Amino acid sequence: MICQECGQKPATLHFTKIVNGEKTEFRLCESCAGEKGDMFAGASPNFSIHHLLSGLLKFDAAPSVTGSDPPPAETVARCETCGLTYAQFSKSGRFGCVDCYQQFAQRLGPIFRRIHGNMQHSGKVPRRAGGVIRIRKEINDLKRQLQQSIESEEFEQAAAIRDQIKDLEKQLASP
Template sequence: MYCQNCGKNPATTHIKRIVNGRLSEAMVCSECARKLGCGNFFGNYRFSLGELLSGLLEQEESPEEVRCPVCGSSFEEISRTGRVGCAQCYQTFRRRLLPVIQRIHGSTEHRGKKPSQGKMILRPQTGMRVVPQKVSDLEQKERQLQEAIASQNFERAAVLRDEIKAIKDTKEGKNHG
């Protein structure tokens, strides 16, 4: 479509005016728009609105292009399924995941199923896992039991199993008594 004012150049600006209560519309070229005093919101600066907006936005890879280096998941897949592919995904997509996690869970720190026992704390700000210093006897014995079984030291495993049972029985007695 050509300019409705000069008829020479392609129309690039849609002008709407209300004069004496009547709406008039016209498609004009940028030169006529400038002469009519429309479309020049930035004074003598020579740039388009598109240039302004593109300068404000960061040029970053699209979400489909960024993939977790370990499992290959993309942020789009994680968003669609609601499941993170692996532990590395939290670091790879950290900047985009933290606001979502904060909104859903109310916190960005995960303390596992039993926060009062504080098994392992994930601190997303640093991406580090912190194991609390104080480990209960029961947890220590359970870990030793798993190590004994893994190394096929079944005699030691049997002793640890009995010790774990005794600790649990003692705790149950305190809870019920």
């Protein structure tokens, strides 16, 4: 897809803006998106997708005030292995090493919840190779539904779910 602004470069940014129920879509190349910085929160002349995402996801928990003194060194979150600060991570959107996940864990939890809706990754099971895995996952999902049905005293629905679980467990037992 070609950039709507310049009509020359490929569009690398698809941005949907909704104001008062009116939806407007933009498809721009990186340079045109940088020039239209006033349209996008956090965009600057050095525009990049990482800057856009960090602005949209509000990586920086504490608002920064321009012209204020930097925080004392002991309060700056820094990875002990690679020396990356949280501020550097929020600008680039990338970690410096594996240990950064552990070092910034408290700040990452709310971000992951906002992005994924959950802290636990459930993943996907391949259709071809994951027959047994898929059945086990379905059984676990049904067990959660069964527990919810019992807690909400929907016993007829719980009995139906119990029967589905038994059928799936029979499929696992048979070769």
